[in-house]
Amino acid sequence: xxxxxxxxxxxxxxxxxxxxAQPVGSAHVVRAPGVxxxxxxVRNDMATLEQEGYLRQPHxxxxxxxxxxxxxxxxxxxxxPAALRGSDAHQVRSFFEQAHGELEQMLQDTSRxxxxxxxxxGVVVGPAPTEATLRSVQIVSLGPSSMxxxxxxxxxxxxxxxxxLAEAGAALADGVGEExxxxxxxxxxxxxxxxxRTNLPPLPVTGDTATDALCExxxxxxxxxxxxxxxxxxxxxxxxxxxxxxxxETVREVLGILEEQYVVVTLLRDVLDxxxxxxxxxxxGMAPLAECALIVAPYQxxxxxxxxxxxxxxxxxDYPQAMAAVAVVGRRLxxxxxxx
Amino acid sequence: xxxxxxxxxxxxxxxxxxxxAQPVGSAHVVRAPGVxxxxxxVRNDMATLEQEGYLRQPHxxxxxxxxxxxxxxxxxxxxxPAALRGSDAHQVRSFFEQAHGELEQMLQDTSRxxxxxxxxxGVVVGPAPTEATLRSVQIVSLGPSSMxxxxxxxxxxxxxxxxxLAEAGAALADGVGEExxxxxxxxxxxxxxxxxRTNLPPLPVTGDTATDALCExxxxxxxxxxxxxxxxxxxxxxxxxxxxxxxxETVREVLGILEEQYVVVTLLRDVLDxxxxxxxxxxxGMAPLAECALIVAPYQxxxxxxxxxxxxxxxxxDYPQAMAAVAVVGRRLxxxxxxx
DNA sequence: ACCTGGCACTCGATGCTACCGAGTGCCAGC
DNA sequence: GCTGGCACTCGGTAGCATCGAGTGCCAGGT
Numbered sequence: 197x198x199x200x201x202x203x204x205x206x207x208x209x210x211x212x213x214x215x216x217a218q219p220v221g222s223a224h225v226v227r228a229p230g231v232x233x234x235x236x237x238v239r240n241d242m243a244t245l246e247q248e249g250y251l252r253q254p255h256x257x258x259x260x261x262x263x264x265x266x267x268x269x270x271x272x273x274x275x276x277p278a279a280l281r282g283s284d285a286h287q288v289r290s291f292f293e294q295a296h297g298e299l300e301q302m303l304q305d306t307s308r309x310x311x312x313x314x315x316x317x318g319v320v321v322g323p324a325p326t327e328a329t330l331r332s333v334q335i336v337s338l339g340p341s342s343m344x345x346x347x348x349x350x351x352x353x354x355x356x357x358x359x360x361l362a363e364a365g366a367a368l369a370d371g372v373g374e375e376x377x378x379x380x381x382x383x384x385x386x387x388x389x390x391x392x393r394t395n396l397p398p399l400p401v402t403g404d405t406a407t408d409a410l411c412e413x414x415x416x417x418x419x420x421x422x423x424x425x426x427x428x429x430x431x432x433x434x435x436x437x438x439x440x441x442x443x444x445e446t447v448r449e450v451l452g453i454l455e456e457q458y459v460v461v462t463l464l465r466d467v468l469d470x471x472x473x474x475x476x477x478x479x480x481g482m483a484p485l486a487e488c489a490l491i492v493a494p495y496q497x498x499x500x501x502x503x504x505x506x507x508x509x510x511x512x513x514d515y516p517q518a519m520a521a522v523a524v525v526g527r528r529l530x531x532x533x534x535x536x
Numbered sequence: 537x538x539x540x541x542x543x544x545x546x547x548x549x550x551x552x553x554x555x556x557a558q559p560v561g562s563a564h565v566v567r568a569p570g571v572x573x574x575x576x577x578v579r580n581d582m583a584t585l586e587q588e589g590y591l592r593q594p595h596x597x598x599x600x601x602x603x604x605x606x607x608x609x610x611x612x613x614x615x616x617p618a619a620l621r622g623s624d625a626h627q628v629r630s631f632f633e634q635a636h637g638e639l640e641q642m643l644q645d646t647s648r649x650x651x652x653x654x655x656x657x658g659v660v661v662g663p664a665p666t667e668a669t670l671r672s673v674q675i676v677s678l679g680p681s682s683m684x685x686x687x688x689x690x691x692x693x694x695x696x697x698x699x700x701l702a703e704a705g706a707a708l709a710d711g712v713g714e715e716x717x718x719x720x721x722x723x724x725x726x727x728x729x730x731x732x733r734t735n736l737p738p739l740p741v742t743g744d745t746a747t748d749a750l751c752e753x754x755x756x757x758x759x760x761x762x763x764x765x766x767x768x769x770x771x772x773x774x775x776x777x778x779x780x781x782x783x784x785e786t787v788r789e790v791l792g793i794l795e796e797q798y799v800v801v802t803l804l805r806d807v808l809d810x811x812x813x814x815x816x817x818x819x820x821g822m823a824p825l826a827e828c829a830l831i832v833a834p835y836q837x838x839x840x841x842x843x844x845x846x847x848x849x850x851x852x853x854d855y856p857q858a859m860a861a862v863a864v865v866g867r868r869l870x871x872x873x874x875x876x
Numbered sequence: 877a878c879c880t881g882g883c884a885c886t887c888g889a890t891g892c893t894a895c896c897g898a899g900t901g902c903c904a905g906c
Numbered sequence: 907g908c909t910g911g912c913a914c915t916c917g918g919t920a921g922c923a924t925c926g927a928g929t930g931c932c933a934g935g936t
Contacts, residue, residue, distance in 0.1 A: 338690060596929070
């Protein structure tokens with residue numbers, strides 16, 4: 197499709213432009229390895245590459261800049277895999293060795309890690325609760341009319357929901373004693389353990405009105421909460437976005453996008469669904485990201501697909517390096533979530 | 537300290553500058569209410585105000601801009617309290633009525649609410665775990681060698697920590713049965729319920745080696761986790777920062793600060809400790825925030841001081857409006873965390 | 877003592893012109 | 907089919923005149 201020399205020229209332009217953010221002229225390209233011809237020849241080839249849509253000129257008589265198609269070709273055919281820099285590999289390793297504590301905290305830190313590794317914004321979409329089963333349900337009373345339902349899922353996630361008895365039915369209006377709480381907890385544990393989070397079975401009654409009302413309230417809170425996308429999104433390194441672009445307006449748009457959790461989830465999922473590993477410019481499907489590129493990778497927990505990680509940066513991104521970072525972090529994260 | 541007319545002039549300059557971001561000239565000031573003199577007189581007064589440090593000129597023969605001292609005087613003496621706009625008040629009310637579910641989620645959303653209300657960045661520092669007592673401790677097994685310690689605190693916070701038995705002592709290396717887990721949970725619940733989170737008592741032994749080892753591991757994870765500042769910080773509306781400044785470099789610096797959780801916590805705490813409600817420019821104690829102002833307010837849970845909320849924006853901030861927003865949100869948040 | 881109209885002055889912003897140079901497209905020749 | 911050469915383009919920068927918002931100051935009025 198592109199002969200060897202044109203490919204070499206395209207690569208040279210992409211790499212140089214990624215490096216300098218300046219339009220690349222033929223004089224620069226001739227210095228690149230794999231291009232052993234004169235600048236005039238390079239110019240001819242560059243004109244062809246422009247006609248074919250791989251390059252464009254910001255203005256007549258300026259150097260060339262890669263188009264989306266140009267980046268795409270680079271990513272698909274020219275980017276040599278590239279391993280992580282040694283220090284980065286080390287950073288990733290020690291990060292996951294030290295990682296501990298709460299899942300959310302770790303995912304948040306992972307997004308930051310991605311940001312640090314790539315100098316772009318790191319994104320982590322938390323595990324969808326879909327597949328997980330309940331391991332434990334417990335009611336803990338906090339105050340006279342306030343209690344907490346704590347549910348532990350098989351994937352290690354913990355959910356909590358506050359119950360307000362005052363607002364609940366008459367059966368509970370004047371508070372509930374410890375023994376009722378214990379009874380309800382036992383009942384819930386017996387009935388719900390092992391059931392799938394997203395599909396809780398109806399509860400049989402115990403016979404005790406107050407206990408049943410309390411159980412009902414707890415289950416209702418679990419049911420209602422799962423509807424509203426508990427798709428947690430963690431974004432790390434937003435400040436990097438401000439460093440990646442020169443145009444303030446672009447920074448504003450991109451930050452605006454990153455702030456909309458729902459949009460970010462959809463974005464990553466869409467890209468992944470289309471089987472892409474990299475989405476460049478309009479491939480993201482979002483107009484404000486026209487000057488951006490997104491690298492995504494899924495991760496697993498216990499062998500099951502769990503969530504997605506990604507990196508969002510400028511279209512003139514260091515693809516090999518960023519792809520390596522995302523791949524490695526995805527792998528290590530999966531490992532961490534599987535082996536424990 | 538400032539006679540009435542000079543105060544009126546200062547107020548006019550501050551308000552105009554907040555509105556337009558342009559240096560304000562004497563011709564504009566004469567149109568302000570409370571200034572019934574000629575532009576020449578205004579000029580004389582403005583020269584005095586400049587000498588006394590309330591105003592400055594970006595360049596000779598340009599209008600005046602408030603200095604830090606000018607903003608400070610405005611905030612202390614000129615800013616009339618100002619209530620929230622009706623629509624905003626409604627937004628706050630309905631926000632807290634709908635708020636439910638997990639504490640972290642609510643605090644995160646609160647930071648976003650602050651951002652929406654003010655068009656600046658909203659910040660919420662989560663409740664310090666210091667005072668809270670343990671209400672419940674439970675061990676839930678997730679896999680053969682992996683379990684979770686779930687602790688519920690009296691303030692409604694839930695902590696979880698993963699335990700990896702494979703890495704633990706020999707007593708647990710080959711896994712633990714359900715009955716041991718139950719025994720350990722019962723033991724922990726009996727011994728720890730009611731104790732202060734930050735000061736867990738030593739556990740008496742049960743006599744069963746494996747159970748004791750498991751308990752020990754659980755307590756150790758709780759102990760170790762509390763050291764590393766579980767001061768959660770939630771920042772909402774970072775994109776607003778990019779809209780608040782024209783200088784890209786400023787945006788970069790401010791976003792950089794907002795990304796450092798530790799720095800943000802320290803910042804808010806410091807300002808609050810100094811008894812300030814508003815910190816302007818260098819009063820924040822952070823050089824990169826020279827062009828920013830920060831409004832803070834504490835909030836309570838169950839009558840006890842719990843955390844801090846704040847808004848970070850440009851020094852030319854709409855102080856009355858932002859202060860009103862922070863005050864109202866702080867009050868409503870406290871209420872929500874107290875009444876349930 | 878204080879305010880005011882008037883006036884000369886300052887200086888950033890704007891627009892124009894000239895010029896430089898990186899980079900191009902094209903052509904004739906090897 | 908590649909190359910050296912050359913005319914051409916056009917963004918960026920520098921110099922210069924102009925404009926106008928805004929100032930400081932002063933002399934005169936209340």
